[in-house]
Amino acid sequence: MTRLHVPIRLRWNDLDAYGHVNNAAMLVLLEEARIQAFWATDAAGAESAVGGTTAILDGSPGAATMTLIGRQEVEYLAPIPYLRRPLDVQLWLGHLGGASLEVCYEVRSPEGDEPLLYAKAATTIVLVDATSGRPRRITDAEREAWAPYLEAPIEFRRR
16 A cells, blocks of 8 residues: 655644634645645656655646546544644545546544544546646556555445
């Protein structure tokens, strides 16, 4: 099981009136982890913020590829209080399709703390050609970079 571990710090405004991370803020935290893991910080590409070589999508203005969210699902397992140490957001890919990928997440307590699983989530991303507005296929280089992080997708509880 190969996962990316992305440390994500909470901000005071992530909390709601109940004193835990708000559900809308959770989507922003997941986005931040996803960007650190998969988007390059310069046009030449760079290692991801988590030390791997998964950050190969050009996230700069005017990039040839847009990444659109096709679907998101979050299952909350425990409220996340304000923490000074960063959460350990674990990411992997549950599916690599033709023009889409499913990013899976487990939002966990900070490394070194008592292990708690606060939430699990999945986001389907569609790669779209910025000029035509049509989905574009995952390239061989992207597939090669992401394949080591492919494992079983999140199983959500259904009631």
